[in-house]
Amino acid sequence: MxxxxxxxxxxxxxxxxxxxxxxxxxxxxxxxxxxxxxxxxxxxxxxxxxxxxxxxxxxxxxxxxxxxxxxxxxxxxxxxxxxxxxxxxxxxxxxxxxxxxxxxxxxxxxxxxxxxxxxxxxxxxxxxxxxxxxxxxxxxxxxxxxxxxxxxxxxxxxxxxxxxxxxxxxxxxxxQPFAIAIRSLQREAIRLDPQWNNGRYDDAHYPETGMSIARKLGVITYRSAMEWNGRFARIRLDAEQRDDDVPFGFEFQVESYLEGHAQRFVRTFDPNSYLYLSRASDWFDxxxxxxxxxxxxxxxxxxxxxxxxxxxxxxxxxxxxxxxxxxxxxxxxxxxxxxxxxxxxxxxxxxxxxxxxxxxxxxxxxxx
Amino acid sequence: MxxxxxxxxxxxxxxxxxxxxxxxxxxxxxxxxxxxxxxxxxxxxxxxxxxxxxxxxxxxxxxxxxxxxxxxxxxxxxxxxxxxxxxxxxxxxxxxxxxxxxxxxxxxxxxxxxxxxxxxxxxxxxxxxxxxxxxxxxxxxxxxxxxxxxxxxxxxxxxxxxxxxxxxxxxxxxxQPFAIAIRSLQREAIRLDPQWNNGRYDDAHYPETGMSIARKLGVITYRSAMEWNGRFARIRLDAEQRDDDVPFGFEFQVESYLEGHAQRFVRTFDPNSYLYLSRASDWFDxxxxxxxxxxxxxxxxxxxxxxxxxxxxxxxxxxxxxxxxxxxxxxxxxxxxxxxxxxxxxxxxxxxxxxxxxxxxxxxxxxx
The missing domain is CATH 3.40.50.1820 (Alpha/Beta hydrolase fold, catalytic domain)
Incomplete structure (x- = not known):
């Protein structure tokens, strides 16, 4: 324990x-x-x-x-x-x-x-x-x-x-502006999620989509294309890992990797705290x-x-x-x-x- | 004309x-x-x-x-x-x-x-x-x-x-997986927008947020950090360009640049067409x-x-x-x-x- x-x-x-x-x-x-x-x-x-x-x-x-x-x-x-x-x-x-x-x-x-x-x-x-x-x-x-x-x-x-x-x-x-652009877009994904509700979400109404997109964008920019070429290449998901009922659903391992990262994150970090710290990073100079x-x-x-x-x-x-x-x-x-x-x-x-x-x-x- | x-x-x-x-x-x-x-x-x-x-x-x-x-x-x-x-x-x-x-x-x-x-x-x-x-x-x-x-x-x-x-x-x-990851996230931003509605949107109920996020992510990856350092650096928006009533709203020129790109795009490209062509790009090999x-x-x-x-x-x-x-x-x-x-x-x-x-x-x- x-x-x-x-x-x-x-x-x-x-x-x-x-x-x-x-x-x-x-x-x-x-x-x-x-x-x-x-x-x-x-x-x-x-x-x-x-x-x-x-x-x-x-x-x-x-x-x-x-x-x-x-x-x-x-x-x-x-x-x-x-x-x-x-x-x-x-x-x-x-x-x-x-x-x-x-x-x-x-x-x-x-x-x-x-x-x-x-x-x-x-x-x-x-x-x-x-x-x-x-x-x-x-x-x-x-x-x-x-x-x-x-x-x-x-x-x-x-x-x-x-x-x-x-x-x-x-x-x-x-x-720098590239980092600002990425973080600004992460914040936007959260704040444009209707469930964010100007910061007044709760467990039942939670900006899950916005947090997921923000986290995936984070993971994409935290890693590198070079590593992923070796690690994921174009490997497809197995049939049992796919949900073929979802239109435009995941097909490649890299997509499922991002989804796993997002799922582990979205409910374990307070969205408003994320917004405050993200903006603080943009401000620092x-x-x-x-x-x-x-x-x-x-x-x-x-x-x-x-x-x-x-x-x-x-x-x-x-x-x-x-x-x-x-x-x-x-x-x-x-x-x-x-x-x-x-x-x-x-x-x-x-x-x-x-x-x-x-x-x-x-x-x-x-x-x- | x-x-x-x-x-x-x-x-x-x-x-x-x-x-x-x-x-x-x-x-x-x-x-x-x-x-x-x-x-x-x-x-x-x-x-x-x-x-x-x-x-x-x-x-x-x-x-x-x-x-x-x-x-x-x-x-x-x-x-x-x-x-x-x-x-x-x-x-x-x-x-x-x-x-x-x-x-x-x-x-x-x-x-x-x-x-x-x-x-x-x-x-x-x-x-x-x-x-x-x-x-x-x-x-x-x-x-x-x-x-x-x-x-x-x-x-x-x-x-x-x-x-x-x-x-x-x-x-x-x-x-390659980096490009797949970016395009997958763009598609996700669109398809998780409730207004996308499994492709059955109309002009009055349109996945504007999803399209905007997808486009901004596109523009971010179409350009380069190096160019933006010279072009935007950390230049702030003028007071009249800012909407201070929007929490976590735009402050930097690079954010407003992305917003302009998105606004010009979201209503001029059919979201479903975007999804089909984006996925076709991932599939090509x-x-x-x-x-x-x-x-x-x-x-x-x-x-x-x-x-x-x-x-x-x-x-x-x-x-x-x-x-x-x-x-x-x-x-x-x-x-x-x-x-x-x-x-x-x-x-x-x-x-x-x-x-x-x-x-x-x-x-x-x-x-x-």
């Missing part, structure tokens, strides 16, 4: 939000692995992509595999014998943190669209507050993956001196802190060392954006390792190509 | 379809430019992508610009002073050819989903019948763009000796004619010369697939020119980067 390993940190109340408004009685969920050293100098924080929870790996309280199970644990690349690993669920995500599905203490009703506008800076500030509450003044390392990489940039910029080293994984210093220049924004970040990893097959967070981050952190004075991988899995490579990511991340952490 | 330049060719009745079933009293629409020589040896046929009509360029009867206006005309790359140019509207498309929106003579009602399953081989056979009806035994050149490039491969394979030279533009010898081998399939095509053009930024019909076509036609004995362009516009480059496409196509045709 799996138990919940989540712990919760109550955010300062009120908790002011970047774009206006504030939260009262808000909290973030987090999990930890390993032990904090007496000097409190071995803490490693992981900020996640849009949908993962704080359960990055199994632990005593919850032995179920986490979303980065192969990366985190005793003797693994993120070695819990050495590091005190913390993973915080993003503010605005429905995996334990305060989010649009949470009860607004002022009304006793779920926030839904009355949740204040969410920015990744708010996600960063909430994570920083949680880390501080553990008595940690400076992280030994801050790891940010995908959307979490953008939150990490905000974290370092807004809290100077709070991070010694940084690992940037498949992320971006700002959302480090150049806001550099008078319109990405490089000037990044130059305000102070870390000693950084590892920046990207993948040539990532169409959502292209390699060129990883190069920008590496250049900016280097210009800011960090010793930067830049690793460009050719993993065929696209944006999701950090979850799949564990061999190459372990080598890069484990190597970097091992040399600290 | 614009007049209709369409002419119609009545297909042999019954017209048998590849996957079973037949059409009665079917027709295809076409337009022509230039004059057929007495020897009938200067005919150039264009097979189109999924959505364009036969109006590839302006002509006397219809002076409105066509979809390839900059490419076709006196002195242009496809020079109508020399070539008798024909453009056929695909069978199954609603731009004048018999399609799911047409009246089924057996019932007096629109076919809708009772239209027989459509394959690109049927599109090719219908086009070939129309060309034959003009007294043309052999085309001087067959040009196929995008989906029309796949139809062109079928045309040449099914009608040996009917084509002397071939121009293949941004197409594929078979649909030249390797069916080569015992599972693309190269063996292509090797059955006999043309004297071919020009194969592709674009490095095309994610839907990647350059590697253009190389396969070039290699296959060469192995079949054709003299092949292969042109790999770096146009930033992605799959749509053939409609936009007229300079480079004109040079390649005009050069090839000029040397014939």
């Amino acid at each position: 799996s138990h919940d390993a989540r712990r919760y940190f109550s955010l300062p109340s009120p908790f002011p939000m970047k774009r206006g408004g504030e939260l009262h009685g808000a909290r973030v969920a987090f999990e930890t692995w390993g032990a904090l050293s007496d000097a409190r100098d071995n803490a490693l924080l992981i900020l996640t992509g849009l949908s993962p929870s704080a359960h990055a790996a199994s632990n005593e309280q919850d032995p179920s595999p986490g979303w980065w199970e192969a990366m985190i644990g005793p003797g693994k690349a993120i070695d819990t014998d050495r590091w005190f690993v913390i993973c915080v669920n993003s503010l605005g995500s429905d995996k334990g943190s305060t989010c649009p599905a949470s009860i607004d203490p002022a009304t006793g009703e779920p926030y839904r669209l009355s949740f204040p506008e969410l920015a990744l800076e708010d996600v960063a500030n909430a994570a920083h507050a949680a880390v501080s509450s553990l008595g940690i003044e400076q992280l030994a390392c801050l790891v940010g993956c995908s959307m979490g990489g953008m939150s990490a940039l905000a974290y370092m910029l807004l809290h100077p001196g709070s991070v010694r080293t940084h690992i940037s994984v498949d992320t971006a210093p700002q959302a 480090i150049s806001e802190y550099g008078e319109g220049s990405i490089q000037a924004g990044l130059k305000r970040i102070r870390v000693e060392q950084a590892l920046v990893i990207g993948v040539s097959t990532d169409i959502l967070f292209p390699l060129e954006q990883q190069e920008q981050i590496a250049e900016g952190l280097e210009a800011a004075g960090a010793a930067v390792e830049f690793v460009a991988l050719d993993s065929p899995q696209g944006h999701d490579a950090f979850l799949v190509d564990i061999e190459n990511y372990s080598r890069a991340i484990g190597g970097f952490l091992g040399r600290l | 614009s007049h209709d330049a369409r002419r119609y060719f009545s297909l042999p009745s019954p017209f048998p379809m590849k996957r079973g079933g037949e059409l009665h009293g079917a027709r295809v629409a076409f337009e022509t430019w230039g004059a057929l020589s007495d020897a009938r040896d200067n005919a150039l046929l264009i097979l189109t992508g999924l959505s364009p009509s036969a109006h590839a360029a302006s002509n006397e009867q219809d002076p409105s610009p066509g979809w390839w206006e900059a490419m076709i005309g006196p002195g242009k790359a496809i020079d109508t002073d020399r070539w008798f140019v024909i453009c056929v509207n695909s069978l199954g498309s609603d731009k004048g050819s018999t399609c799911p929106a047409s009246i089924d003579p057996a019932t007096g009602e629109p076919y809708r989903l009772s239209f027989p399953e459509l394959a690109l081989e049927d599109v090719a056979n219908a086009a070939h019948a129309a060309v034959s009806s003009l007294g043309i035994e052999q085309l001087a050149c067959l040009v196929g763009c995008s989906m029309g490039g796949m139809s062109a491969l079928a045309y040449m394979l099914l009608h040996p000796g009917s084509v002397r030279t071939h121009i293949s533009v941004d197409t594929a010898p078979q649909a 030249i390797s069916e004619y080569g015992e599972g081998s693309i190269q063996a399939g292509l090797k059955r095509i006999r043309v004297e010369q071919a020009l194969v053009i592709g674009v490095s930024t095309d994610i839907l019909f990647p350059l590697e697939q253009q190389e396969q076509i070039a290699e296959g036609l060469e192995a079949a004995g054709a003299a092949v020119e292969f042109v790999a362009l770096d146009s930033p516009q992605g799959h749509d480059a053939f409609l936009v980067d007229i300079e480079n496409y004109s040079r390649a196509i005009g050069g090839f045709l000029g040397r014939l």
Whole structure:
């Protein structure tokens, strides 16, 4: 039986939000692995992509595999014998943190669209507050993956001196128009679903179609054409896997793969939370802190060392954006390792190509 | 005032379809430019992508610009002073050819989903019948763009000796899983729209949302991230262009660009026709004619010369697939020119980067 390993940190109340408004009685969920050293100098924080929870790996309280199970644990690349690993669920995500599905203490009703506008800076500030509450003044390392990489940039910029080293994984210093277009279309699929009902859905009237289309579009853009050529090619579904009564129904394995991903997702992620976090990703732009220049924004970040990893097959967070981050952190004075991988899995490579990511991340952490 | 330049060719009745079933009293629409020589040896046929009509360029009867206006005309790359140019509207498309929106003579009602399953081989056979009806035994050149490039491969394979030279533009010898995934999701957006109603929509109850999502996803994949970085970057909409009453409404120019494309499309293309042609694209696979081998399939095509053009930024019909076509036609004995362009516009480059496409196509045709 799996138990919940989540712990919760109550955010300062009120908790002011970047774009206006504030939260009262808000909290973030987090999990930890390993032990904090007496000097409190071995803490490693992981900020996640849009949908993962704080359960990055199994632990005593919850032995179920986490979303980065192969990366985190005793003797693994993120070695819990050495590091005190913390993973915080993003503010605005429905995996334990305060989010649009949470009860607004002022009304006793779920926030839904009355949740204040969410920015990744708010996600960063909430994570920083949680880390501080553990008595940690400076992280030994801050790891940010995908959307979490953008939150990490905000974290370092807004809290100077709070991070010694940084690992940037498949992320971006700002959302580019292709990524905005994809996310905008995902949001549109949800909000044009009549069941979304301006955020006032319930279990019986739920924007299942919109969430399914959004998730499939996500999976398509998280992976790569190259991987799929090898994996699915033009393989047809078996007769018993097909529903021939559905006009224009699925015929190819790739279609059924997408359907499986969507079915696992649609009821396990709150649609309003999805909309808020998706929009926050579009809004993020480090150049806001550099008078319109990405490089000037990044130059305000102070870390000693950084590892920046990207993948040539990532169409959502292209390699060129990883190069920008590496250049900016280097210009800011960090010793930067830049690793460009050719993993065929696209944006999701950090979850799949564990061999190459372990080598890069484990190597970097091992040399600290 | 614009007049209709369409002419119609009545297909042999019954017209048998590849996957079973037949059409009665079917027709295809076409337009022509230039004059057929007495020897009938200067005919150039264009097979189109999924959505364009036969109006590839302006002509006397219809002076409105066509979809390839900059490419076709006196002195242009496809020079109508020399070539008798024909453009056929695909069978199954609603731009004048018999399609799911047409009246089924057996019932007096629109076919809708009772239209027989459509394959690109049927599109090719219908086009070939129309060309034959003009007294043309052999085309001087067959040009196929995008989906029309796949139809062109079928045309040449099914009608040996009917084509002397071939121009293949941004197409594929078979649909790969990434393209299948995108098109499957487009179809799903339409068929899950309650207004689609299993194909029984009307003007008052029309799958506008599904068509809009499908079109936007199309436009996203027809263009390229690189082009959009330069074109849209993160430019916001002006206040008067925004509708701040719409939750999660548009904020960025790229979103409004997609919306404009969608609005121009949704009511001008029959949703059922879209579904039929989209599925036909997924089904197409030249390797069916080569015992599972693309190269063996292509090797059955006999043309004297071919020009194969592709674009490095095309994610839907990647350059590697253009190389396969070039290699296959060469192995079949054709003299092949292969042109790999770096146009930033992605799959749509053939409609936009007229300079480079004109040079390649005009050069090839000029040397014939």
